[in-house]
Amino acid sequence: MHTHEHMDFEEYAVARQRHLYRTAHLLCGDPHRAHDLTQTTLAKLFQHWRRASRADNLDAYARTVLTRTFLAEQRRGLLARRVGVLRSSPVPRDDSDLRLTLQSALAELPARARAMVVLRYWEDLSVETVAELLRCSTGTVKSQCSRSLARLREQLGPVELYIGE
Numbered sequence: 001m002h003t004h005e006h007m008d009f010e011e012y013a014v015a016r017q018r019h020l021y022r023t024a025h026l027l028c029g030d031p032h033r034a035h036d037l038t039q040t041t042l043a044k045l046f047q048h049w050r051r052a053s054r055a056d057n058l059d060a061y062a063r064t065v066l067t068r069t070f071l072a073e074q075r076r077g078l079l080a081r082r083v084g085v086l087r088s089s090p091v092p093r094d095d096s097d098l099r100l101t102l103q104s105a106l107a108e109l110p111a112r113a114r115a116m117v118v119l120r121y122w123e124d125l126s127v128e129t130v131a132e133l134l135r136c137s138t139g140t141v142k143s144q145c146s147r148s149l150a151r152l153r154e155q156l157g158p159v160e161l162y163i164g165e
Helices: 003-028 031-047 049-053 058-076 097-107 111-122 127-134 138-156
Strands: none
Touching: 003 031, 003 049, 003 058, 003 097, 003 111, 031 049, 031 058, 049 058, 058 111, 058 127, 097 111, 097 138, 111 127, 111 138, 127 138
16 A cells, blocks of 8 residues: 555544544443444555545445444354353433433344444434445334334333433
């Protein structure tokens, strides 16, 4: 990799790592694992920077790498096989009760459904984009999101509990 490409990657990584971390945290629900997912994503981007930097939308490319890395880890069950993995992580002091409640509810969804909800509603991606990213039909995205939102509403209860009247 040439020096200017290396600098371009560093600039991108510094500018976007916080956003990637937030998405990773919503996907996995664990700050330590989210950090690992973010670092793995950035490492993969660095490895394929020439191709990635030519993408029409570099953020979409990075989000695809992040999501597919998360789903691959879920399928392989890497965390379950690692020795000494902490199941409960410390709660950051600045998190609100609502954020913790939402993260807990998201953690109850299957990994693929959680990915769809995060991409569709946190990342504000279209149904078509989510379907392309996860290599499934738009109908699958719509039905999974609908079921997942219903499940989240059931778990979380009325919205008035969180925003007041």
